[in-house]
Amino acid sequence: MTPAPQKRYLLAPGPTPVPEEVLLAMAAPTIHHRTPQFEAMVGEVRDGLKQVWQTEQDVLVLASSGTGAMEASVVNTLSPGDVAIVVNAGKFGERWTKICRGYGIEVEEIEVEWGEAVDPAAVEAILQRRPEVRAVLVQASETSTTVLHPIEDLAALTRDRDTLLIVDGITSVGVVDMPMDRTGIDILVSGSQKAFMLPPGLAFVAFSEKAWKASESATLPKFYFDLARERASQQKNTTAYTPAINLMYGLRKALGFMLCEGLPELFARHDRLARATRAGARGLGLPLVAEKSPSPAATGVFLPDGVPGGDLQKYLRNAVGVEVAGGQDRFKGRILRLAHLGHVGPFDVVTGMAALEFGLSRFGVEAPWGRGVAAAEGFPPPATR
Numbered sequence: 001m002t003p004a005p006q007k008r009y010l011l012a013p014g015p016t017p018v019p020e021e022v023l024l025a026m027a028a029p030t031i032h033h034r035t036p037q038f039e040a041m042v043g044e045v046r047d048g049l050k051q052v053w054q055t056e057q058d059v060l061v062l063a064s065s066g067t068g069a070m071e072a073s074v075v076n077t078l079s080p081g082d083v084a085i086v087v088n089a090g091k092f093g094e095r096w097t098k099i100c101r102g103y104g105i106e107v108e109e110i111e112v113e114w115g116e117a118v119d120p121a122a123v124e125a126i127l128q129r130r131p132e133v134r135a136v137l138v139q140a141s142e143t144s145t146t147v148l149h150p151i152e153d154l155a156a157l158t159r160d161r162d163t164l165l166i167v168d169g170i171t172s173v174g175v176v177d178m179p180m181d182r183t184g185i186d187i188l189v190s191g192s193q194k195a196f197m198l199p200p201g202l203a204f205v206a207f208s209e210k211a212w213k214a215s216e217s218a219t220l221p222k223f224y225f226d227l228a229r230e231r232a233s234q235q236k237n238t239t240a241y242t243p244a245i246n247l248m249y250g251l252r253k254a255l256g257f258m259l260c261e262g263l264p265e266l267f268a269r270h271d272r273l274a275r276a277t278r279a280g281a282r283g284l285g286l287p288l289v290a291e292k293s294p295s296p297a298a299t300g301v302f303l304p305d306g307v308p309g310g311d312l313q314k315y316l317r318n319a320v321g322v323e324v325a326g327g328q329d330r331f332k333g334r335i336l337r338l339a340h341l342g343h344v345g346p347f348d349v350v351t352g353m354a355a356l357e358f359g360l361s362r363f364g365v366e367a368p369w370g371r372g373v374a375a376a377e378g379f380p381p382p383a384t385r
């Protein structure tokens, strides 16, 4: 006999909670992928992804974590010695730099204060000084600091230049309205374990015409991530190599949920939950990490001096059953990040606030009870469907 598992709540910015219907869809028997049945499913998924990306382009599905699609973006568009601007405003910006340097790209790195969004003028200054810059790489939502970058402003800079705008949208696609084609994004990347309500294991990437053109002359080495080859297969509703078949069942289900909710409602829900979370943090007197340009995917809060963030996070995980994210690098031990993306609703925000109150109380903060919850609840619940 084994005891029932502890009741647990996943409030981290990836992986995010997976709805039971999606789990059950993935429990169907694995079929062969070189079959009309599987190809019909790929066709449905391709159609749904285009709608979510708000693009006429193909959105390719890769069997990798999100970083695979980041790497694919670089190796398919750049050549050794090319110059790229990287916006490094946190751990994921830093990852763009590491990928680029790993492939011999010269990086003009814009280091942004953690918690701040990039100033487009800084990007423009480099573009004017070095017109040979081939790409600007940035996150839309920098998950490590919970900042939202001004992607539209960056697109205005790259649109009429011979420079690609490569956007890591891993915590922004399906969260915030960022229509790829209309905005002028050249490459938009995401991953399954964030807004898509799926387990990890799938990455997604779409290229604009300009990006496909650039790919024709890009000479960085690639094989699995050769996207021209992958596109040729996916346009025939199949994949170049064995796809993550059962994750595709889940993806079809999850895309159906997203599109049934409707994109405007999907974005409005994330915005509302983010606002409620920020209100809750203020109610607890916790300063926001991203005060000026907060992400609608996750909210970072600074802990009061003397509260050990690592221990608090462990306490929430083990004793309370709530998984939140801590801080990385220079924010280690100083912040907590509460996610509100994917399969989440008002009670996830309330749960997160209550958990934070438990944690603060456990580590010496006097009577935090109800202050975060009450402030978060000040936001009205969604209208009945």
Ligand SMILES: *Cc1c(COP(=O)(O)O)cnc(C)c1O
Binding pocket: 013, 014, 065, 066, 067, 068, 092, 139, 141, 142, 143, 168, 169, 170, 171, 191, 200
């Ligand atoms: C989660 C995340 C990633 C990481 O992707 P993996 O799936 O872990 O490879 C990259 N960028 C951002 C902004 C993320 O939030």
